[in-house]
Amino acid sequence: MRSDLLNDLLELTGEHLVLVSIAMALAILIGVPGGIFITRHEGAKKWMLGFASVMQTIPSLALFGFLIPIPFIGGIGKRTVIVALVLYALLPILRNTFVGIMNVDPAVCESAVAMGMTDGQLLRQVQLPLAAQTILAGIRVATVTTIGTATIAAAIGGGGLGVFIFRGVATVDTAQILAGAVPAACMALLADGGLGWIERKLSAA
Amino acid sequence: MPLVEFRDVSYEISGRTILSGVSFSVEAGETLVLLGRSGSGKTTALKMTNGMLFPTAGQVLVEGKSTRDWDPIQLKRHIGYVIQEVGLFPHFTIARNVGLVPTLEGKPDAGRVDRLLDMVGLPAAEYRERYPRQLSGGQRQRAGVARALAAEPPLLLLDEPFGALDPVIRLDLQDQFLKLRKDLNTTSIFVTHDIREAIRIGTRIILLANGKIDWIAPADEFRSADTQEARAFLRGY
Numbered sequence: 384m385r386s387d388l389l390n391d392l393l394e395l396t397g398e399h400l401v402l403v404s405i406a407m408a409l410a411i412l413i414g415v416p417g418g419i420f421i422t423r424h425e426g427a428k429k430w431m432l433g434f435a436s437v438m439q440t441i442p443s444l445a446l447f448g449f450l451i452p453i454p455f456i457g458g459i460g461k462r463t464v465i466v467a468l469v470l471y472a473l474l475p476i477l478r479n480t481f482v483g484i485m486n487v488d489p490a491v492c493e494s495a496v497a498m499g500m501t502d503g504q505l506l507r508q509v510q511l512p513l514a515a516q517t518i519l520a521g522i523r524v525a526t527v528t529t530i531g532t533a534t535i536a537a538a539i540g541g542g543g544l545g546v547f548i549f550r551g552v553a554t555v556d557t558a559q560i561l562a563g564a565v566p567a568a569c570m571a572l573l574a575d576g577g578l579g580w581i582e583r584k585l586s587a588a
Numbered sequence: 589m590p591l592v593e594f595r596d597v598s599y600e601i602s603g604r605t606i607l608s609g610v611s612f613s614v615e616a617g618e619t620l621v622l623l624g625r626s627g628s629g630k631t632t633a634l635k636m637t638n639g640m641l642f643p644t645a646g647q648v649l650v651e652g653k654s655t656r657d658w659d660p661i662q663l664k665r666h667i668g669y670v671i672q673e674v675g676l677f678p679h680f681t682i683a684r685n686v687g688l689v690p691t692l693e694g695k696p697d698a699g700r701v702d703r704l705l706d707m708v709g710l711p712a713a714e715y716r717e718r719y720p721r722q723l724s725g726g727q728r729q730r731a732g733v734a735r736a737l738a739a740e741p742p743l744l745l746l747d748e749p750f751g752a753l754d755p756v757i758r759l760d761l762q763d764q765f766l767k768l769r770k771d772l773n774t775t776s777i778f779v780t781h782d783i784r785e786a787i788r789i790g791t792r793i794i795l796l797a798n799g800k801i802d803w804i805a806p807a808d809e810f811r812s813a814d815t816q817e818a819r820a821f822l823r824g825y
């Protein structure tokens with residue numbers, strides 16, 4: 384019985400980690416280039432930030448409900464969960480990338496242009512390095528919330544630590560709930576601490 | 589052939605006229621000062637010289653070629669530029685800041701960077717590895733001048749480069765600038781609102797008022813200018 388629980392714990396923690404990692408990787412791959420894009424295309428800014436904000440306001444269970452009937456990205460299981468997690472994580476990453484780049488000292492950008500930097504050089508050599516800390520802060524917030532939100536995955540068969548929580552709630556078993564909640568909380572704290580450490584490293588550089 | 593020529597240049601933005609019908613030329617070796625109040629169009633004229641802005645009428649020629657016909661990146665790398673806020677990159681060392689344009693051109697030259705730092709009064713051995721935040725305002729501006737000179741540009745544009753510095757450091761840097769001009773025989777367009785600085789630094793002065801040339805004279809004859817605007821400036825001299 385004991386070792387059963389331990390096995391479950393390891394397996395579900397691993398599953399949780401995989402869900403969060405895939406979702407965060409996708410969210411960063413979409414959010415950072417998206418944030419850069421809207422610093423250069425004023426017109427796209429409103430609707431992209433608007434879309435990401437609206438996604439955040441939809442309750443997670445409702446979002447699953449909306450996603451399940453959609454072909455290719457929907458259905459029951461991990462894929463739907465990952466899509467939902469990406470949609471949630473997008474806003475802080477998108478917004479912080481945009482804000483971080485826009486907050487780079489205009490005199491620095493002006494002199495970069497006046498020195499004859501191309502737009503790509505301005506971005507890679509000046510804006511991204513100077514915005515890195517802000518962008519990372521967005522990724523950090525998104526990661527911590529995603530670890531928490533991913534517990535809902537169990538509701539549509541996506542697995543993860545939420546399995547314990549849902550099982551515990553259904554059987555009024557506090558130990559089961561804790562078996563899901565405590566590792567999730569630890570994971571969130573570790574992610575927060577680790578990314579915070581990198582952030583401080585960047586600010587010291 | 590003049591190094592720079594403004595031919596009947598006007599600039600309008602959202603219905604407001606910033607410059608109208610301005611013509612002048614800059615010969616190699618001179619320091620042309622654009623003097624004027626804020627809003628007189630002097631910075632706009634400067635930015636048109638390296639293609640940061642383009643005239644809405646007339647044309648600006650650099651080395652005989654319209655700025656519109658230059659490759660915009662090449663034109664900017666060809667001309668040194670110093671702004672009041674300096675705009676050093678805070679995450680680059682002083683040496684990397686100064687060597688920026690040669691590096692962008694794929695021709696980094698550490699030896700020249702060191703020589704330039706020495707020349708502007710920032711001994712390379714001491715300053716090359718520092719970051720801009722570790723320098724005083726005057727030192728940062730010296731680094732800004734060194735950066736503008738790094739690619740051996742035939743022309744230097746300076747937009748109130750010493751405007752934010754205290755009077756003593758300002759005089760120091762003016763002296764340094766005069767010395768650089770003598771040593772390197774640089775050609776510059778220098779924007780300022782300070783008539784003392786204009787007369788001290790310039791070989792020729794153009795007074796701009798409301799986007800038009802109000803008076804143009806060699807620096808040592810500028811004191812005899814007698815338009816209303818010129819008298820207003822000379823009152824402070």
